[in-house]
Amino acid sequence: MATNASSAANLWPAHAAQDKDISVLPRIFEDAINVAIMQRRLPADIQLSAAAQCQSERPWQFSWLGPADVTLIDELYRRAPQPEAATALIDDVLLISQAVAYLFDTQNVGIRLRVLNEAMCPRFHCDNLAVRLVTTYLGPGSQWLPDTAVNRDGLGAPRPGQPDIVRDPSAIQTLQAGDVALIKGSGWEGSENSALVHRSPTLTQGEKRLLLTIDPA
Template identity: 70%
Template sequence: MPPSALPASLAIDHAASDADISVLPRIFEDEITIAIMTRTLPADIVMSAQAQCTRAWQFSWLGSPDETMHKDLRLRLPSPDAADALIEDVQTLAEAVAYLFDTETVGIRLRHLDQTMCPRFHCDNLPVRLLTTYLGPGSEWLPDTAVDRAGLGAPIPGRPEALTDASAIQRLQLGDVALIKGSGWEGCETRGLVHRSPPMAAGDKRLLLTIDPA
């Protein structure tokens, strides 16, 4: 598969982006803090995701991404009869995380959101996380050149803004699969990826999947 047409992130030296899944292992490179597999969601996954967004709900799982997880997710979804394509994609991504990070246990959260979850730019205090959005706007992230890390954390008097250049904000597109390093990644304690939930207008909906190797 040829490389995708890339946004401004192409020029960001700590970001890797491509339409092929082979880009995801680049997260193991020391300088890379975000690896993005760009993709266009197939219509069946889009329709399956839309069918689940009729009410507020969330699904959490800590364990193996196996048939038990598959069955539990189906039971928790609002429209299980329309869930096949979404469940298969979640399981495929969870299995990929387990394989890539050589673990049998993953932490999965699939959430239907109707408001911004984490509006401030921040860095996760964990080694690595997979993100993808099935409905609504994708997560936003910053190149290192647009971050004042002294501004990270809860707002307090005298603390500067973490964002230094609003024009540099990057956004994952619908369906993109990203692996992001947090401050818990060895050697990345002071340079984990800074990101946030996207702003959402009244009436917006978002279906977000996160997967953490455990």
């Protein structure tokens, strides 16, 4: 689930939807919602499959643009660092990819599955696209800010006199491994000035993260 460091008395942001059922994901189409989170606990077989792919000493990345079908499965097996242990992970990637394709009525999806050993986007930012799905299989999840904790004047490339983006550090939310989140970017019509502000988590020395992102294409 998504967590925060502030007291339990803090209210859940009105612009964020979360539930343990997949039916929460279509709420991303609501004008007032800029993040929809399906909370889930990863089954043990997926956890083990994901951990096996992270045994490589060097970062690894898989990229795909095309249909979520048997060709995707074949390519994932061909490219996986540990293909003999990849079945549970690949099945899950396929299921999520097909859900994205169905939800956004598209034949093709853009997929990136990456083993990271450092933060990919450590600065809070908005994506310059319409929507992106993110889920972390291993390691800490993505962090995001409630709208009330954001100073949007601080967004963008660093510049002299730039204000801090974060108004309240205690309000930072963190997705848990397994959570599936749809995040609106500034390319979503009507969200040019209200896209979700988020970042990659900081990794400790020797820590690894297995991240999946999917864009409707």
